[in-house]
Amino acid sequence: MIPELEGTKRALQDAIDKGIDTVRTLTSGMVESDEADLRYKICESCPEFTKYTHICSQCHCQMNVKVLFKLSKCPIDRWTDTELRNLHGTR
């Protein structure tokens, strides 16, 4: 195969995989509001979070929207961090 085509094919496949992932997340349903609030509080205390834009510098997502969906994940797994959950919530 032509080398440039191999790179293009890989980039296209990555874009398709990301698109499929996004659709899967957006159609996964929404979490309860207390879970969304807790996720958002964790983001607000994260150094990767930009308060003014609500954007995470790790995933480049708008966090006030991303926290709502069941299959959304923090790219560095802070939403599952027990210490942060205890600090911000009741779990």
Ligand code: SF4
């Ligand atoms: S998604 Fe994770 S890395 Fe991004 S701002 Fe929230 S806690 Fe931080």
